Amino acid sequence: MSKPDTSPASASNGGEHKVSRASVGRFSLYLRHLERLQREGLQTISSGQLGDALGITDAQVRKDLAYLGSLGQPGIGYQARELVDALRAYLGIDRQWATVVVGIGNLARALLRYRGFERQGFRFAALFDTDPAKIGERVDGLEIRGLDAMARIIKETGAELGVIAVPADAAQEVANALVAAGIRGVLNFAPTVLRLPSTVRLVAVDLAVQLEQLAFLVHLGQDKPIGP
Amino acid sequence: MSKPDTSPASASNGGEHKVSRASVGRFSLYLRHLERLQREGLQTISSGQLGDALGITDAQVRKDLAYLGSLGQPGIGYQARELVDALRAYLGIDRQWATVVVGIGNLARALLRYRGFERQGFRFAALFDTDPAKIGERVDGLEIRGLDAMARIIKETGAELGVIAVPADAAQEVANALVAAGIRGVLNFAPTVLRLPSTVRLVAVDLAVQLEQLAFLVHLGQDKPIGP
DNA sequence: GGATGTGAACGACTTCACAGCG
DNA sequence: CGCTGTGAAGTCGTTCACATCC
Numbered sequence: 210m211s212k213p214d215t216s217p218a219s220a221s222n223g224g225e226h227k228v229s230r231a232s233v234g235r236f237s238l239y240l241r242h243l244e245r246l247q248r249e250g251l252q253t254i255s256s257g258q259l260g261d262a263l264g265i266t267d268a269q270v271r272k273d274l275a276y277l278g279s280l281g282q283p284g285i286g287y288q289a290r291e292l293v294d295a296l297r298a299y300l301g302i303d304r305q306w307a308t309v310v311v312g313i314g315n316l317a318r319a320l321l322r323y324r325g326f327e328r329q330g331f332r333f334a335a336l337f338d339t340d341p342a343k344i345g346e347r348v349d350g351l352e353i354r355g356l357d358a359m360a361r362i363i364k365e366t367g368a369e370l371g372v373i374a375v376p377a378d379a380a381q382e383v384a385n386a387l388v389a390a391g392i393r394g395v396l397n398f399a400p401t402v403l404r405l406p407s408t409v410r411l412v413a414v415d416l417a418v419q420l421e422q423l424a425f426l427v428h429l430g431q432d433k434p435i436g437p
Numbered sequence: 438m439s440k441p442d443t444s445p446a447s448a449s450n451g452g453e454h455k456v457s458r459a460s461v462g463r464f465s466l467y468l469r470h471l472e473r474l475q476r477e478g479l480q481t482i483s484s485g486q487l488g489d490a491l492g493i494t495d496a497q498v499r500k501d502l503a504y505l506g507s508l509g510q511p512g513i514g515y516q517a518r519e520l521v522d523a524l525r526a527y528l529g530i531d532r533q534w535a536t537v538v539v540g541i542g543n544l545a546r547a548l549l550r551y552r553g554f555e556r557q558g559f560r561f562a563a564l565f566d567t568d569p570a571k572i573g574e575r576v577d578g579l580e581i582r583g584l585d586a587m588a589r590i591i592k593e594t595g596a597e598l599g600v601i602a603v604p605a606d607a608a609q610e611v612a613n614a615l616v617a618a619g620i621r622g623v624l625n626f627a628p629t630v631l632r633l634p635s636t637v638r639l640v641a642v643d644l645a646v647q648l649e650q651l652a653f654l655v656h657l658g659q660d661k662p663i664g665p
Numbered sequence: 666g667g668a669t670g671t672g673a674a675c676g677a678c679t680t681c682a683c684a685g686c687g
Numbered sequence: 688c689g690c691t692g693t694g695a696a697g698t699c700g701t702t703c704a705c706a707t708c709c
Contacts, residue, residue, distance in 0.1 A: 229700055233653055237646040238630065255668060263630050267668090268702055275670060283669045284709040300649055301656025308648075315550060319543035325628060325645050331652075370651060394655040396648060400553060402466065402491050410654035412647050417553050418465040419640050420536075420624060421528055423598060424558070425461055426638035427622040428529025457678055483690065495690090496680055503692060511686045511691045 232273045233300070238263050239273070240296040247289050255286035297330075307334040307368040309392075311383050312375030313343055313353050316398055320372065321349040334366040339379070356386060363390040370394045377401040460501045461528075466491050467501070468524040475517050483514035525558075535562040535596040537620070539611050540603030541571055541581050544626055548600065549577040562594040567607070584614060591618040598622045605629040 242262055246254060256270040263270075274280060274287065277295040281287045297303040310317045313336050320326070321333060336353045338344060346353045354362065362368075371387040373380055373395060380399030387395060394410040397403050400417045470490055474482060484498040491498075502508060502515065505523040509515045525531040538545045541564050548554070549561060564581045566572060574581045582590065590596075599615040601608055601623060608627030615623060622638040625631050628645045 231700065233650055234646055236653075237643070237649040240649075241628065241645070242630075257668085264632070266702070268704095269700095271669065272671085272701080279670075281669045282709070283707070284667050286668065300653045302649060302652055306652050315543045315547035319547060320644065322543060323628075323644070326648065329645065329649060331648060369655060370648075394651045396651050400469065400551075402470075404492070408658075410651060410658055412651040412654070414642060414644070414647050415465070416548065416551070416642070417469070417557065418462055419642050420554065420559060420598075420600075421465040421468075421530060421557060422461055423622045423624050423638060423640040424530055424534050425464075425528045426640070427534075427597060430636075430638055459678065485690080494680070496682090497678095499691060500679080500693085507692075509691045512689050513687070514690065 228276050232276070235263070235265065235269075235273055236296055236300055239270075240293060240300070243289050243293050243296070247293060252289055253286045254289055254292075256281070258286075302330040304330060306331050306370050307366050308332065308370040308372060309335045309337065309359075309363060309366075309368045309387075310372045310374060311337045311356075311359075311387070312373065312379075312399075313338045313346075313348060314374060317372070317374040318348060320374070321351075331370075334368045335362045339375075356383075359386055360390040363387075363392060368392065370396065373397045373399055373403075375399055456504050460504070463491070463493065463497075463501055464524055464528055467498075468521060468528070471517050471521050471524070475521065480517055481514045482517055482520075484509070486514075530558040532558060534559050534598050535594050536560065536598040536600060537563045537565065537587075537591060537594075537596045537615075538600040538602060539565045539584075539587075539615070540601065540607075540627075541566045541574075541576060542602060545600070545602040546576060548602070549579075559598070562596045563590045567603075584611075587614055588618040591615075591620060596620065598624065600624045600626070601631075602626045 239259060242259065243254070255267075256274070257267040259265075260267045260270045271281070274292070277292070277299055280291055280295060294303075308331050310320065310333060317336070321336075326333075333349070333351060336348060336351050337356055337359055338353050339356055343353050344355050369392060371392040371394070373383050373387070375383050377399045380397065380401050381403055384395055384397070384403050384405060388405060388409050392409065395403065395405060395412070397411065397413045398416070400415055403411060403413070405411050467487060470487065471482070483495075484502070485495040487493075488495045488498045499509070502520070505520070505527055508519050508523060522531075536559050538548065538561060545564070549564075554561075561577070561579060564576060564579050565584055565587055566581050567584055571581050572583050597620060599620040599622070601611050601615070603611050605627045608625065608629050609631055612623055612625070612631050612633060616633060616637050620637065622640070623631065623633060625639065625641045626644070628643055631639060631641070633639050
């Protein structure tokens with residue numbers, strides 16, 4: 210009665226690559242910042258500059274980037290272009306990811322409206338909801354469908370990622386249906402802990418937990434500043 | 438040119454309590470699950486049961502709960518009631534937290550609609566937006582105000598937490614205004630890294646990063662399951 | 666000089682394993 | 688006997704410091 214066998218809490222374990230899990234989150238930040246700098250015409254950047262912009266130490270940046278290979282030039286820094294390409298390839302977003310969304314409330318609409326996703330290779334392929342009043346409605350050019358159409362449409366579109374934005378009490382059921390339809394990764398916004406087979410990857414974003422974490426930090430910190 | 442001095446990436450450091458940062462997130466999960474069990478009439482629970490429900494090992498649960506004091510009874514388990522009280526006190530949500538939201542788009546509306554927050558002691562005290570078309574509109578019983586009213590209203594309401602749900606290019610400016618108005622903690626949803634003075638706590642929820650993390654895990658894991 | 670890449674030290678978190686209590 | 692609390696061991700992630708290269 211202990212070792213969890215299905216994917217636990219917040220993100221499921223990966224293979225045996227040598228990257229620290231934490232660094233993957235930073236890769237996304239590096240990438241976004243670099244793309245911005247590139248648009249501004251910058252071509253070269255050092256670990257110190259990158260770190261300063263993101264609130265990370267230079268050593269950490271170098272350790273992270275070393276996973277991508279020896280891209281840096283001593284005395285110079287990194288070529289933004291090269292880094293961007295390497296990061297996109299490493300993260301697996303050098304291709305399209307067809308994504309479906311279940312539960313088309315305000316949260317889903319916020320996601321659908323955010324244009325940053327397509328730029329990073331995510332393409333919304335279908336929307337689902339149980340509410341008969343919503344079915345048939347078009348959001349962002351996509352028609353909302355009933356859950357009964359899910360298995361078929363996921364197969365037709367070849368969607369691999371699913372976003373769950375339904376109330377907590379419906380989330381596990383929706384997750385099961387997504388898994389049954391062949392989805393390979395789930396992004397869960399419902400305030401509940403999902404159990405998935407270990408072949409399906411899970412990332413959970415629990416807004417209630419985040420807000421409580423903030424309250425805790427403020428509660429704890431009271432007046433004192435941080436630092437050593 | 439290295440050690441970041443303002444609050445970095447995803448969550449700002451706290452004081453010197455002995456709790457691991459990671460465990461704080463789990464505390465919220467414990468609390469929510471326990472409250473549910475309580476509503477179902479359960480009174481006693483063991484570390485193994487709690488862990489199983491949340492995908493955590495029993496040892497981890499005991500280590501976490503030990504920070505709250507010696508609440509467990511060997512051979513029996515924990516009293517749900519006692520745990521809930523201790524968790525709420527520990528997290529600092531045994532009181533009200535007046536919270537303001539800036540940027541009233543779909544994301545903000547999703548938060549405002551979620552009833553779980555008030556149950557945990559969060560009370561939305563005011564809403565702000567720059568869009569003249571939205572100012573004056575009522576959402577969830579609250580009137581949307583312009584940013585110019587922010588400093589005054591935050592002081593009047595005594596709000597301590599601020600949620601940023603504006604586009605990336607406006608986020609830092611909004612954060613500065615919140616800090617100037619005396620806010621003590623910021624929950625940032627904008628896809629950018631904020632810099633805040635070290636007296637102000639920060640929790641960042643970067644949806645683009647989460648989705649990319651999921652793609653990475655699927656990309657990486659390809660077919661193989663997890664396990665050792 | 667300026668910046669990278671990296672072993673080694675350090676620190677944080679998790680799991681093990683078991684004594685001890687109800 | 689079942690379950691807690693906790694040192695000890697183990698694992699993971701970050702920082703330091705420096706040899707190395709342009």
